[in-house]
Amino acid sequence: MTATDNPAPLPRHIAIATLLCLGCAFAGNHVAARVAFDDGAGVLLAILMRSGGTLLALGMLVWWQRQPIRLPPGAWRWQLVLGLLIATQSICLYSAVARVPVAIALLVANVFPILLVLLTWGLGGPKPTARRAILMGVILVGLVFVLDVPGRLSSGERMQPEWILGIALAFTAATVFAVALWITDHKLSTLRGSVRSMLTMSIVFSTSAIAGFSGVLPGGLDLPASSTGWTALATLVVLYCTGFTLLFVSVPRLDMPRNAPVMNIEPVATLIMGWIVLDQMLAMGQIFGGLIVIAGIVLLSYKKD
Incomplete structure (x- = not known):
């Protein structure tokens, strides 16, 4: 393998700064989506435009790298399933963003690492360690505060149907994304990342258009x-x-196994942007719960030596 195949990683401070910027970009995407929805834009329109633009960019990247669009035998059906799952995840998450505060939708959707651990174990993978089990419990406790369950119970307030639907959609987004990650890791890992993503985006675009x-x-x-x-x-x-x-x-140079938890800046950035742009301010208990969730996910993402 040549040096070009294994590019040197960026200095860690640059890699972390890059990931922080990317996390803020993804957060801004969701806040912008809520602004569009509040102005009457349809969920599928937003997904269609987003996936179309990304498909065009990835298509140009694949063309520039002269990558063949060939899948191993039997991989096409898994690629189709992956694309449909990502399309479902996009629709559910944007639909949740349209119904509940953006930060809450993102925090609920970000429990996918827990679901991925459980799914991997259920399909014959390693059993979660005691450390991981404790961290998953901590994340769930944080979610109880994010959803303001103690406050609602003490006041006797009932959750509105729209709120319940939004939370359910965000959790569904987390579930299907966990399945998509499992398929990527276990069924499509030999496929070049940019080709796999381009094909995935083409399925998301087509599915959104048909729907x-x-x-x-x-x-x-x-x-x-x-x-x-x-x-x-x-x-x-x-x-x-x-x-x-x-x-x-950039991913080959970002040392993702070490730096990936930095991407959990997204819910924090969403909380700040949601407050500034949308005037969506959470209660102190919800913010406290959000910090617990983010801290738990960061620790869960780190592999203990």
């Missing part, structure tokens, strides 16, 4: 009512497309 034009999700392709919504849509496309593509280009 939108067939009327499966009423209002899914509704247009924004003003320039504010169009600006928000353009912003989410630029942020997601740039972040996703740069992550793929």
